[in-house]
Amino acid sequence: MARLQILELPEGSGDDRPPFVLVIDQCQGVPLDMVETVESSWRRAGEEIGARGVLIFVETVDIPANGTPVEPPMVHVEGDLSRVREVVLDEIQKAQRLARMEGRWPR
Numbered sequence: 001m002a003r004l005q006i007l008e009l010p011e012g013s014g015d016d017r018p019p020f021v022l023v024i025d026q027c028q029g030v031p032l033d034m035v036e037t038v039e040s041s042w043r044r045a046g047e048e049i050g051a052r053g054v055l056i057f058v059e060t061v062d063i064p065a066n067g068t069p070v071e072p073p074m075v076h077v078e079g080d081l082s083r084v085r086e087v088v089l090d091e092i093q094k095a096q097r098l099a100r101m102e103g104r105w106p107r
Contacts, residue, residue, distance in 0.1 A: 002027040005066050009052060022051040025061040032103065058104070 003026045009019040022045070030038050039056060046054035055061075 003060075005061075005063050007055075007063050008065065017050070019052050020050075021053045021055060022046040022049065023055045023057075023061060023063060025057040025059065027056055028058055 002024050005023040005025065007021040007023050009021060011018055022042075024042050027038070027042075042056055043054045
């Protein structure tokens with residue numbers, strides 16, 4: 001079942017109430033032919049409650065402000081970052097291949 005969260009945004013001078021984004025995560029199990037319908041329903045709901053935007057994710061997205069405070073890392077690691085781009089692109093390609101095999105990514 002999808003989970004709803006609120007991500008508060010910085011207030012502007014003309015805001016009559018705090019601006020926010022509606023974040024929907026764990027939105028899994030939606031048949032491919034229903035994705036657009038479900039997405040437009042969530043976006044319409046966001047508009048109705050005054051959200052500045054709606055973000056929809058299949059995976060879990062933790063918003064630190066909505067939970068326990070994020071602790072700073074206990075260990076500081078310095079390493080060779082020369083291959084970071086290559087590794088990240090490789091991981092993205094792996095994830096896309098897996099999503100295609102599972103029918104969750106357009107061909």
